[in-house]
Amino acid sequence: MRLRRWTLTLLLPALVLLSVRAQDSQVLWQPAAFTWVKRVPAEPGAAPSAHPAQLSPEALRALLAPVKVQVDRKQVPLFGRDELKELAPILSEALAQARPGEDLLLLSTCRHGGGLMEPTEGLTARLFVQGDALHLLVHDARLEFLIAYQAMNVQPSFTYGARAKASPEVLQAPGAARLRPDWLALPLAAPGPAA
Numbered sequence: 001m002r003l004r005r006w007t008l009t010l011l012l013p014a015l016v017l018l019s020v021r022a023q024d025s026q027v028l029w030q031p032a033a034f035t036w037v038k039r040v041p042a043e044p045g046a047a048p049s050a051h052p053a054q055l056s057p058e059a060l061r062a063l064l065a066p067v068k069v070q071v072d073r074k075q076v077p078l079f080g081r082d083e084l085k086e087l088a089p090i091l092s093e094a095l096a097q098a099r100p101g102e103d104l105l106l107l108s109t110c111r112h113g114g115g116l117m118e119p120t121e122g123l124t125a126r127l128f129v130q131g132d133a134l135h136l137l138v139h140d141a142r143l144e145f146l147i148a149y150q151a152m153n154v155q156p157s158f159t160y161g162a163r164a165k166a167s168p169e170v171l172q173a174p175g176a177a178r179l180r181p182d183w184l185a186l187p188l189a190a191p192g193p194a195a
Contacts, residue, residue, distance in 0.1 A: 029090045034109040034122060034156075037087070037094045042103045042128065043163050051098035053129040055188070057088035063134055063186045064088075069141040070170040078123065078141060078171065080110040095129060103128045105160045112142065119144055126161040133177065133185035137161025138169045 030036040068075040111118040122143035177185040
């Protein structure tokens with residue numbers, strides 16, 4: 001009897017850990033060390049999203065590629081040249097699996113200038129589908145964290161876009177509704193003819 005209790009005592013934490021890891025594997029896509037997409041519960045008080053959403057990788061690239069962000073008073077593409085090639089299939093799969101009470105959190109890291117001497121920067125955002133639009137809320141468009149992580153082993157802390165609090169980022173995209181400077185609603189379908 002004592003052996004059985006002792007065995008259960010040892011196995012219970014392992015089973016809990018396996019359960020947590022199984023749940024994490026359903027909500028996390030991580031193609032690189034500091035690039036990931038997570039399914040997370042929506043923020044408190046958020047209206048239900050239109051998830052699961054079926055958006056092809058091509059449709060997501062078409063929606064996200066024209067998005068620009070203001071950097072040093074210039075409008076530049078939010079995503080790097082090849083960044084969406086990797087992200088679009090992941091976002092497509094994550095949106096197809098997301099539930100109405102969930103959002104996606106995105107961390108994407110790349111060299112936006114394209115050159116080897118360009119710094120590697122992070123993009124943090126929240127995405128969800130609601131009202132025939134893909135909503136994109138960006139907290140950091142050009143987050144420099146990798147040098148501190150590599151040089152001093154400072155563990156980075158990431159903040160994602162939020163409905164309740166605006167970030168200083170300024171976004172724009174053709175045809176998108178700008179709900180706030182850091183929040184775009186990208187229409188999923190072309191508008192119909194005017195009445």
